Amino acid sequence: MANPQSRRPPAHQDAAPPPGEAALETPLAALHARLGGVMVDFAGWSLPVRYPAGTLAEHAACREGAALFDVSHMGQLRLETQGGATAAAQALEALCPGGLATLKPGDARYTQFTNEAGGVIDDLIVSHAGDSLFIVVNAARREADLARLAEALDPDATVTRLDRALLAVQGPKAAALVGELVPQAAALRFMQTAAAEWRGAEARVSRLGYTGEDGFEISLPTGAAEPFAEALIAAGAVPAGLGARDTLRLEAGLPLWGHELDETTTPVEAGLAWSIPKRRREAANFPGAAVILRQIAEGPARRLVGVRPDGAAPAREGTVVTARGAPIGAVTSGGYGPTVGGPVAMAFVAAAVAEPGTALELVVRGKPRPAGVVPLPFVPHRYFRGA
Template identity: 55%
Template structure:
């Protein structure tokens, strides 16, 4: 099957983007400056990432938004009924075994919900919504691009075009007119930095991108920097750090389970896998996602076995070099009894057993505008 092309494909190629296959799309992994420079520029100024491969889904109620939110709560452990208008929330689609089908962003836009899903699961998620939400219209916004403007100067860069963004705080959403089209904005991202995700009609994506890049402070960045930034921020990548074999509690994502959905809450349970997930909340899981700091300079990549004197105790799910820290970093799962920061373990790297320590996540503190 041929790879799908982004609405900004020609812009990426024209700017020297190295295009690679990713989740069925042809995506820029980096530009001539390289991953390191793009990563550090995001931390110091602002970068523009094309994330149009992500799925954008509109859930429109037929019987009122509260009824739709209640139906959606049968799919996720998040508190969707309590989600205020103009706000979005991180949510996990769980399965009957307590595993994670996908991690998504859900926004309350007043008369409907707007959901951003992962590219690798978009078709399955759409089918799941359509099968499960009989009292809703499920529409994919396939005619829109999605851009992520990330970094400490993101507000300044976007504010030149849309001054109203200065009043938005982390996880706010808004629909704002610009250039004869509606921009769907959220103050969020996948880097740990302040920033915005901007849904724009595909026909206007290049106009917006060029306007953001024109100021000079914003530069293009690709998949490579996006991955190293989210790893430093301790954020999960679906298919690596979370999947249908991992539960929200094991993954350290218990914070996404609403208070009302927990034991003793007004709407406790009622989501797929609730028995296992709520039991783990109460008793603890057998394994836990942790930060891992290898000693020395050798990175520990995904799949690296983690061992202790007792034998195999876990594995790395994401690993690489952290440009901000100038050191290798990793995340993975280890036995819960070994998950305390400071625990010293070993990683098997090309036949060598190298020391690694459990450390707190994230590696780089977030700088969201609260």
């Protein structure tokens, strides 16, 4: 069956740059051109949505082998304080509900910047890099994040933008490919990070990603990015674009800022309460704690769920969800799931109809079509947590 998304931009494509402003290019721009990448504007950056093989082949390469993604548009930051990385993590906890102060060298952790209403300003990965914190934020939210950090952190804290490339290698063969180039990668488990070196260039390799598969993100100086990517491709990694990245993260049930996450959505509503440890819940000293903790105790009024439409027609973002004809929510991300072999979607629905097995309708082209609530993720995660 042809992939309905193979000729469409990804569901999470952001607005193009303002008129007269060219999209920014990553250090792999020339390589994308040589490989025949179809380029689109995403969060102000020119990035490949797909290559000649197509989104379906790129998706399969990630599930079955190894796929290479250029994620250099993501914001990379270094946070330093006079007290070192632990003091920096303690300071950052004032802005996040995550358990950052307990990070040990080499640990990485997922969390969110929250506002006073409990909404998600951005979600991010924070890594303990020894003497500082290495932080990766969403491209479209980098300026908002920097403003938030500047406003809230003490004057002795220094936030540095890192002008570096960031490559993601994802799939069951990622460990073998990356390990050949960066030996430190082999010793890492999921959500661990290490300083490394490649051909004399300082690198950071982290075992994590956004596809549900085992994989790595490698931060490199801009000049090392293209030869490193070429070495990965020569070893068997398949270049993949935004289209495959979107179908993979949708099947993995991973939320995306601007779709499942925004400043009106709490981590609890989005199914991310697991990222708020008991210590932070007891301290209740993060933005939006009153709202978030009440939702943890009582349950939120709406919940993010997986939805499987009946038939072959996908339900795109914004599709109205009804139960017995009454509107009860909307699709946040939807499309064809190549591994699933049919349409999949995520949606916010009223908590009363959020249990798996609940029958729903999706209003597609003005007609209600049957669907049902299913557990997330659609495809099981295969992160490497150790033997």
